Amino acid sequence: MRNVPIVIASVVALTAITTAATAKVSGPQAAQVMHQRHEGMESIGKAFKALRREFDSSSPFDPTVRSSAAQIAGLARKSSGWFPAGTGPEAGKTGAKPEIWKTPQDFAAKLSAFQKASLVFNAAAASGDINAAKARYADLGGTCKACHDKYRAEMHH
Amino acid sequence: MHNHHTDWHIWSGCAILTLLIFRLLWGVVGSSTARFTNFVRGPRAIGDYLRGRWTGIGHNPLGALSVIALFLALSVQVGLGLVAEDEDGLYTGPLYRLVSIDTSDKARDLHEFWFNVILGLVALHVVAIVFYRLRGKHLTKPMITGRAHLEPGMEPMRVGKWWIALICLATGIGITRWIIAGAPPFSS
Numbered sequence: 001m002r003n004v005p006i007v008i009a010s011v012v013a014l015t016a017i018t019t020a021a022t023a024k025v026s027g028p029q030a031a032q033v034m035h036q037r038h039e040g041m042e043s044i045g046k047a048f049k050a051l052r053r054e055f056d057s058s059s060p061f062d063p064t065v066r067s068s069a070a071q072i073a074g075l076a077r078k079s080s081g082w083f084p085a086g087t088g089p090e091a092g093k094t095g096a097k098p099e100i101w102k103t104p105q106d107f108a109a110k111l112s113a114f115q116k117a118s119l120v121f122n123a124a125a126a127s128g129d130i131n132a133a134k135a136r137y138a139d140l141g142g143t144c145k146a147c148h149d150k151y152r153a154e155m156h157h
Numbered sequence: 158m159h160n161h162h163t164d165w166h167i168w169s170g171c172a173i174l175t176l177l178i179f180r181l182l183w184g185v186v187g188s189s190t191a192r193f194t195n196f197v198r199g200p201r202a203i204g205d206y207l208r209g210r211w212t213g214i215g216h217n218p219l220g221a222l223s224v225i226a227l228f229l230a231l232s233v234q235v236g237l238g239l240v241a242e243d244e245d246g247l248y249t250g251p252l253y254r255l256v257s258i259d260t261s262d263k264a265r266d267l268h269e270f271w272f273n274v275i276l277g278l279v280a281l282h283v284v285a286i287v288f289y290r291l292r293g294k295h296l297t298k299p300m301i302t303g304r305a306h307l308e309p310g311m312e313p314m315r316v317g318k319w320w321i322a323l324i325c326l327a328t329g330i331g332i333t334r335w336i337i338a339g340a341p342p343f344s345s
Contacts, residue, residue, distance in 0.1 A: 049246035049258045145247050
């Protein structure tokens with residue numbers, strides 16, 4: 001796989017980003033972050049759903065798979081900045097549980113696992129190997145679920 | 158839906174689908190009291206029943222409405238679940254590919270809302286059973302045992318064949334399995 005070095009470099013860079021401490025925010029800044037987070041998560045969800053439909057069809061359409069995978073990887077990178085302290089339920093309507101800031105190390109590890117999986121999946125999608133992409137897609141979904149089971153609350157909007 | 162038991166949720170939905178198919182078939186070829194043609198009546202029969210002019214066994218003409226309401230409400234719920242997907246896109250009903258992402262999302266919201274309709278019908282059902290019981294009429298016992306007190310002149314139940322019941326159940330399981338597989342060839 002020719003993308004391996006890129007993936008490794010990105011993973012190293014990401015780990016550094018994720019573990020960096022994020023300062024507490026409040027007021028309009030918190031609201032802005034929460035809005036970005038919501039929109040971002042929704043876009044990830046939409047891309048993820050579109051991918052499932054592609055993979056489950058008899059002939060997955062390569063360009064769609066590639067662009068959705070790249071979109072998820074891009075948003076996953078941004079997600080490092082989506083959970084500063086002060087953007088929990090105390091700041092407004094959100095699906096983010098307070099546990100995120102009670103067990104920050106575990107949360108950071110799960111977010112990082114998601115980001116890594118998004119890069120690995122993006123590389124597999126870019127390679128054009130549909131079977132590899134499918135397998136990495138399932139891995140990616142596992143990282144979504146691992147985090148959501150613990151840190152995401154139902155949000156009616 | 159973040160109750161962490163989504164697998165159970167989907168499997169119980171499939172079990173209900175199997176039961177619905179069984180009940181539909183049994184309502185055509187089953188025991189006499191189970192057949193829709195024998196217990197689903199019009200408004201006049203319901204009026205007669207309310208004025209105490211109905212004799213018979215099985216579902217009374219008013220209770221028939223409850224049977225139909227529960228059957229339809231559960232069918233709607235299962236139908237919505239089959240094409241729904243969860244908000245995060247991690248779980249899907251077996252027929253989600255027959256509809257668009259937007260429709261799947263709408264189906265999920267409606268599936269969530271519709272559960273309240275079912276709860277309402279369940280509550281009504283239980284209240285009715287308690288109401289009859291307080292007035293000295295057992296509704297559940299004849300349903301389970303198949304035995305009821307017959308007044309003179311009342312026609313007894315014609316018991317359905319056990320092997321027909323088995324065929325109905327096998328058909329229900331077969332159709333459910335086909336749907337779990339995505340109802341080929343329609344969604345592949």
